[in-house]
Amino acid sequence: MAHALTEQELLKFSTGELDSLEFKSSRIFRADMKPGEVNQSLETVAKAVSAMANSGGGRIIIGASDETEPGQVVIDGGVPWAFKGATIKEWLTNVIPPLVDPELHGLNVFPVTPAEVGSEIGEGRAVIVIEIPDSEDAPHQARDNRYYIRVGAKSKPIGNRIVMDIANRRKHPRIKMMLRRTTEALEICLLNDSKIAASDIAIQLVFTSMKSKGLSHGPMPFSTLTWALNSCHTVEIFNDANKDVLNQRPLDNYRPLLPNRQMHKTIPVEWDEDVSSSSTCEWEISADSAATRSGIIMMGDISKLGTWL
Structure with missing residues (x-):
């Protein structure tokens, strides 16, 4: 630390x-x-x-x-x-x-x-x-x-x-999240910073001034990303205020996030040219029965080296 x-x-x-x-x-x-x-x-x-x-x-x-x-x-x-x-x-x-x-x-x-x-x-x-x-x-x-x-x-x-x-x-488990912003992607890292395994994890990110390349769905602006994982499936929801695009697939070899272990995800993203330090990301993390943690961070504070929340 x-x-x-x-x-x-x-x-x-x-x-x-x-x-x-x-x-x-x-x-x-x-x-x-x-x-x-x-x-x-x-x-x-x-x-x-x-x-x-x-x-x-x-x-x-x-x-x-x-x-x-x-x-x-x-x-x-x-x-x-x-x-x-x-x-x-x-x-x-x-x-x-x-x-x-x-x-x-x-x-x-x-x-x-x-x-x-x-x-x-x-x-x-x-x-x-x-x-x-x-x-x-x-x-x-x-x-x-x-x-x-x-x-x-x-x-x-x-x-x-x-x-x-x-x-x-x-x-209860405690999950920390790191956000890292590059020119073409948003990288997410989840860390189990406790002594208890986490088996049901969900995060939600609400952005301003952001566009997504939509992964396999073609160009699609969105403001909210929800990423949920449990023993049955993983769910990704991209919301553009008009519709939800849902990716859901089974996890054949799912394992709980063990203490001191990490989980990574990279999302291709096209950032608006006018994204500025005044733009924000509201974040929320929940894991099993632990109390939900939430907060807000300025987009200008999400560094290329990664920012832990």
């Missing part, structure tokens, strides 16, 4: 109301902090860790803020690289996992790479990215004995019913 993040990339972040992103200013970890102050800061971090681990994962960025200019990242110099007898990276890597119960596994901590010229990160300091995974061990309790989730870019405490809903996720 972790990858190098440069200062230039960080400053381009559009924060908005992202549930998966939280900023903490450099004041949270200072070189002259007393033990009580450190514990207070860790209490704050524990709430964010609990919320993100219980809400699909995310990033906590320490040493930057979006409070001065809403929606715009501002680096405030960074936290000291040397901290409590270690580097801040080593120290956070050790102290964060036990901040929640059960202990968190699979997190990554790494510094932002400073710009070669005109860096806003001070000498001997660092901006730290903490990547929290979508935990299979959720729900995680913070140090104040409460459980949190992300709501509107904030960490909010939750009641028993939602805690139980999160605990039941382990009984």
Whole structure:
């Protein structure tokens, strides 16, 4: 999950109301902090860790803020690289996992790479990215004995019913989807990102400004693609608001999508010349009895390298 993040990339972040992103200013970890102050800061971090681990994962960025200019990242110099007898990276890597119960596994901590010229990160300091995974061990309790989730870019405490809903996720598969747009095709990859096999999967994509070559059906504009797979058949439905074109065929050797396995599909597509960053793709994924996941992504954000949803 972790990858190098440069200062230039960080400053381009559009924060908005992202549930998966939280900023903490450099004041949270200072070189002259007393033990009580450190514990207070860790209490704050524990709430964010609990919320993100219980809400699909995310990033906590320490040493930057979006409070001065809403929606715009501002680096405030960074936290000291040397901290409590270690580097801040080593120290956070050790102290964060036990901040929640059960202990968190699979997190990554790494510094932002400073710009070669005109860096806003001070000498001997660092901006730290903490990547929290979508935990299979959720729900995680913070140090104040409460459980949190992300709501509107904030960490909010939750009641028993939602805690139980999160605990039941382990009984259902979680399917992630990657979209990749090339000049002549739309590529779809489904990944079973859970420990449970998925046998009945369906996705729906609703596009704007898009045309399909129609596979074997000739040129045909469409706005909605539905792709469903189960033990009996696979179904593809292309909808152009006036009619549905249905492809249905039996699957002689169908196998469930096993944990950590992928499934790929390539759809020949003719994109409208005026497709722009303002065009959107509304997506929806369901698998067996798991709760349906959905969202919306700008077409300009579907990269040639692939965008995971």
